[in-house]
C-alpha cells in the first residue's frame with residue numbers, strides 16, 4: 400500500500416486543527432486499553448475541528464482505479480453527505496475512512512488520509528482500533544441473530560466495557576430513538592423487528608461503543624418513507640455528539656440532513672472523482688461545476 | 701368468445717427441434733428417476749437383509765455378554781459395544797477439535813493463496829483409503845508402543861477429521877458476510893468475532909458434521925486392523941490397550957464360518973447399522989431445524 404511520505408510524527412497532537420479537551424485520549428489509533436471518552440456538549444464552533452483530512456486519495460481494486468485524487472476535509476459534529484451517480488466511488492471512499500476495504504483482495508489506497516492528524520493507513524494505526532473509533536452502518540440492516548439487548552451489548556462486552564452495561568445499552572437505544580419501542584422486549588430476537596427498527600438498532604449498536612465518527616452507507620435506502628424520516632431525524636440528533644458521514648442517492652435527503660455535501664462523479668476514464676464539495680445549501684442552489692448542476696437538475700426533472 | 705377458427709400459422713404444437721428436445725428431456729428425466737429408485741431399493745434391500753438375519757440374534761445376553769472365549773462358541777458383544785463407543789468418543793474429540801480449527805483457519809485466517817492448497821489437501825485426505833490410515837498409524841505408533849485404543853482413535857480420526865473440516869467449512873461459509881461486516885465495523889477483534897458471532901452462527905452445522913463424522917468413524921474397519929485387533933474377550937476400557945470393537949468382531953465372527961458365529965455377526969452388523977442410521981437421521985433433522993431457526 401503506498402501512502403505518501405509524511406514528515407510528521409504519528410502521535411503529534413499539534414496536527415489537530417483546534418486543541419480539544421479530550422483529544423489526547425480519544426485519538427490514539429494504536430491498540431491499547433479502551434478509555435471511555437467523556438461526553439461533551441457540542442461546542443458552538445466557529446472554526447471546527449478537522450476529523451478527516453484527505454489529500455490526493457486514490458483507490459485501486461486490482462488494476463482498476465476506482466477513485467482518483469480526492470482532496471477534502473470532514474469536520475467535527477457536522478453531517479457530511481456524499482452524493483453522486485452509481486459506481487462513482489462513494490462507498491469506496493466512505494469505507495476507506497474506517498478501513499473496511501482492507502480485506503478486499505486487490506484493494507490498495509494511496510495519497511494521504513489523516514484522522515485527527517494521524518495517518519489512517521500508517522504503521523502505527525491499527526485497523527481494529529480505527530473501527531472502534533469510526534463506526535459504520537450499512538445499507539441493509541444487519542443485526543446479529545441475537546436478542547435486541549445482546550446486539551447492542553455485544554461490542555461493549557467484547558471491548559471490556561462491562562461496567563454499567565445495562566445503562567450503556569439503554570443510552571445507546573435512546574440515542575437511536577428506539578428505546579420506547581423495544582424497552583419491553585429487550586430479550587427478544589432482533590430479527591423480529593421491522594426493517595426501520597432494525598436499522599435504528601444497528602445505529603444503537605454502533606454508538607454503544609461511543610465512537611467518534613459514524614459512517615452511514617445509504618442507511619435508509621431499504622426503508623419506507625416513515626422509517627426513512629425517523630432515521631433522518633435521528634441523524635440531526637446524532638451529529639450533536641458524533642461526526643456523521645452519510646452516503647445517499649437521495650438528494651432531498653442530503654439537503655435535509657447534511658451540513659456539507661460532496662458530489663462525486665465519473666471522469667472521462669470512468670474513474671470516480673470528487674467534483675465539488677461545499678455547504679449543502681450552496682452546492683444545491685449555486686453549484687460551481689456544470690457536472691454538479693446537470694446531476695442535481697437531472698435528478699429533479 | 702367468438703368462434704374464430706385456429707390459425708395454423710400460429711400453431712402451439714412443438715415446432716422445429718422442440719419436439720426432439722422434449723423427447724430427450726423426458727428420457728433424461730426417466731433415467732434420473734430410475735437411478736434414484738435403484739439407490740433407494742438397494743439401500744432398502746441391504747437394510748431388510750440385515751434386519752432379517754440379524755434381529756434373531758438380539759437378546760439381553762447378546763448385548764451384554766462377553767465375546768466368545770474360543771472360536772465357534774456362543775457369546776455376546778458387550779465389550780465390543782463399549783469399545784466402539786469409547787473409540788468413537790476419543791476419535792470424535794480429536795477429529796472435531798482438529799476439524800473445526802482447520803476450517804476456522806481456512807475461512808477466517810488463511811490468505812486465499814494458502815487456503816486453496818490446504819483445502820485441496822483436505823479433499824485428498826478425505827479420499828485416503830482407510831487402510832492407508834491404518835498402515836500409517838501402525839508405522840508411527842503401533843510399531844513402537846503396540847496396539848492401543850489411542851492408536852486406533854488416531855487412525856479413525858484421520859478418516860474423520862477431513863469430514864468434520866469439510867462440513868464445518870461449508871457451514872462457516874454460510875454465515876452471512878453481513879454479520880462479519882457488522883462485527884468488523886464495531887472495532888472488535890477478529891478472534892472475538894469468531895468466538896461470539898461466527899461459530900454460534902455455524903453451530904448447528906458443525907454439530908451435525910461432528911455427529912455424522914462420529915457415526916462414520918464408528919463403522920470403520922480398516923483403520924482398526926493393525927491398531928486395535930489383539931483384544932481379549934472381556935470388557936477393556938483402558939485406551940492404552942487394544943479395545944474390542946464391533947467392526948473387527950464382525951469380521952472375526954464371519955471368518956470363522958461357524959453358523960453360531962455368523963449369526964452373531966449378523967446381529968452385530970444389524971446393531972451397528974441401526975445405530976449409525978438413527979444417528980444420521982437425527983443429525984440431519986437437527987441440522988434442518990437449526991438452519992430454519994436462523995432463516996437460512
Ligand SMILES: Nc1ncnc2c1ncn2[C@@H]1O[C@H](COP(=O)(O)OP(=O)(O)OP(=O)(O)O)[C@@H](O)[C@H]1O
Pocket residue numbers: 460465483484485486487488489490491492503648671
Ligand atoms: N470489492 C470490489 N472489487 C472490485 N471493484 C469494486 C469493489 N467495490 C467497488 N468496486 C468498483 O469501484 C467502483 C466504485 O464503487 P462504489 O461501490 O464505491 O460506488 P458507489 O458510488 O458506492 O456506487 P453505488 O451508488 O451504486 O453504491 C465501481 O466501479 C465498482 O465496480
Ligand SMILES: [Mg+2]
Pocket residue numbers: 489490491616646
Ligand atoms: Mg455504494
